[in-house]
Ligand SMILES: Cc1cc2nc3c(=O)[nH]c(=O)nc-3n(C[C@H](O)[C@H](O)[C@H](O)COP(=O)(O)OP(=O)(O)OC[C@H]3O[C@@H](n4cnc5c(N)ncnc54)[C@H](O)[C@@H]3O)c2cc1C
């Protein structure tokens with residue numbers, strides 16, 4: 011028989027079990043398989059009741075984030091061979107409530123996302139007939155990397171502040187706020203700054219940079235938080251020294 | 258039974274669904290809009306579109322040329338009134354998205370940049386690097402958050418359309434988190450459930466693309482249109498089926514056979530030039546390129562791999578800088594999923610099922626024949642894509658017809674009164690019972706979901722692939738018929754109410770079987786070759802008999818019936834498709 015590898019998969023069915031437990035499955039160690047392929051193999055061939063989220067299998071829909079041997083990973087972009095000879099431990103994303111097996115509850119994140127007003131805010135809309143807002147490639151580069159977030163939530167599962175304080179709005183939401191703040195077409199920065207300053211936790215961020223390190227899309231949420239703090243501090247100084255200078 | 262009620266309900270929160278939701282909110286913020294989606298909207302498959310979205314914006318381009326490219330690309334199966342409307346609205350919709358923040362790639366002077374694309378005579382494809390769909394979807398989703406009238410049902414799975422007296426009244430859906438089965442009533446409903454690539458074994462489509470809405474509409478009595486037209490994209494990575502966008506060829510990539518020869522020159526697609534020539538060679542239409550691959554294979558000029566035969570896509574001569582600037586995602590995907598670096602190595606590729614030209618039949622206002630029921634996006638067929646869609650027309654279609662569906666569904670809803678609630682609720686209760694008895698609580702059953710799925714996919718590939726014959730299709734029809742029977746004996750081991758994905762997988766399989774049946778029925782009846790539908794027993798296009806859309810219905814006894822609807826021709830009479838000249 012071809013070589014196999016053992017997956018230790020966290021199972022939790024709230025209607026049956028009081029708490030999560032691990033279940034082992036042996037799967038073929040196919041060199042082209044990612045962890046997600048192994049989960050699909052389990053679901054199709056071994057145990058149809060295993061639950062997890064996935065869709066695109068190309069690292070862009072953000073559904074398949076899980077803990078793989080303790081690290082937050084996109085399971086569709088994580089090859090089995092990297093863990094040979096195993097075992098590979100697959101768990102739901104850390105710091106989120108578990109719904110079932112590998113599925114976590116993300117409604118809290120969804121409301122945080124909305125809270126930062128992730129849309130273009132303008133005092134005045136230009137009519138479509140007048141064409142596009144001009145934006146040079148350099149202006150685009152200012153916010154581009156913050157727009158690459160796929161909401162996979164690996165950064166939340168890596169962030170020690172999220173672990174301590176569930177109210178912390180979190181790396182991805184701050185990066186998204188910064189994505190709009192830095193967009194030359196946007197005029198909503200002040201509104202967004204107000205939102206961020208109302209949320210706890212941001213000052214607790216110690217810049218250990220875990221969010222940036224684990225991001226599968228090379229977004230730099232730690233950089234966004236840094237930018238935000240600098241802006242907040244200068245705004246605070248400005249409001250002290252020259253209260254008229256804010257807007 | 259739990260119920261909720263809205264004015265307009267959208268099944269699907271992808272590009273088409275979200276654009277519709279915004280259109281409704283802007284039409285009248287007092288209308289309550291429900292977006293019901295089996296995944297969080299930003300996970301919808303629009304997210305994976307790479308290359309771009311077509312719309313005339315540059316001074317050297319014209320609306321008529323975009324029309325002509327689309328119509329000839331579609332082998333004259335497009336309704337030309339719909340194409341004209343589409344092309345006219347396209348630039349406005351793309352600009353609207355720009356105003357909402359979509360990070361379109363730019364010219365040095367700050368104007369939106371465009372790139373060439375297959376089958377297009379001019380450069381008119383707007384792009385956000387090679388993650389266009391991702392940026393469009395996130396822009397639409399984030400923008401939709403600012404409208405308080407939009408109520409989202411995230412991770413709710415629709416199992417049925419509620420129809421009373423010939424009019425749609427809502428849906429029945431399962432909330433995945435809790436297993437609760439609920440009736441969500443509405444005065445109008447828009448189906449925006451996307452495509453159905455998973456009917457085939459090898460596809461660029463995500464796990465969630467199972468033709469749900471097509472099957473729901475068919476079961477509700479609405480016809481599907483042009484289901485025989487299935488697009489194979491010429492360049493998918495072997496094994497995964499991950500798409501290597503046409504943009505790779507538009508930027509100058511070459512297709513080479515095992516001898517390093519640009520084989521497309523042998524297939525009436527023009528002469529090889531060092532730099533890309535529009536509507537020529539690698540920038541020919543997808544149907545012709547995928548067919549050329551099969552011919553090369555038959556000549557023994559492809560390369561064998563463990564995951565089927567391939568040819569090579571060579572972008573090395575573009576250089577690292579251009580690759581990083583214009584097609585960074587191509588490089589990322591090759592590095593991460595194929596273990597090769599396109600800067601230094603050739604990319605193995607083969608044709609892969611990609612897009613469904615057919616779908617729920619609608620008129621130019623996105624309305625289906627069922628009162629109050631609309632459809633938009635890949636799930637719908639207006640039709641602007643005819644027998645072969647041009648790359649980058651689909652993303653624009655989501656916007657143009659998503660908005661249009663939203664507007665017309667909103668107007669329709671505004672004119673309606675409450676329906677016969679008792680009758681509708683009785684129907685909903687029946688549906689709840691069906692979900693429970695035939696799926697959730699079912700203890701007997703011997704057939705495995707994955708086995709039936711694999712057999713269906715195999716039958717479709719063998720019988721209804723790039724080239725088809727009566728015999729191959731008839732055999733596939735027989736297999737699918739048997740699988741439909743076997744499906745009734747499906748085994749479900751998971752009886753949990755909490756995030757039961759075995760339950761949804763079973764439903765998805767049942768939808769796919771319906772769609773597979775519809776594809777085969779249309780393909781069997783169309784005794785000609787046109788666009789993506791190539792019959793080796795009828796090799797010519799036959800305008801006399803088949804310049805008409807197939808409409809496939811489901812009869813009361815469960816069998817299918819195909820009728821025809823003439824194609825609308827306005828200014829471009831049927832002609833030969835000419836490329837490379
Ligand atoms: C890899 C790839 C690359 C592509 N690149 C391009 C490109 O460059 N240019 C271009 O023009 N086109 C491209 N396309 C095609 C284009 O992306 C799709 O046709 C389009 O995005 C489909 O959008 P949609 O809104 O119709 O559906 P989707 O985005 O697929 O959304 C479907 C929605 O329906 C919901 N849904 C489905 N079933 C149910 C159910 N039973 N209950 C509740 N909700 C349900 C889903 O949750 C989802 O929200 C590409 C396609 C692929 C696969």
Ligand code: FES
Nearest residue numbers: 067071072074086
């Ligand atoms: S399945 Fe979409 S990111 Fe992994």
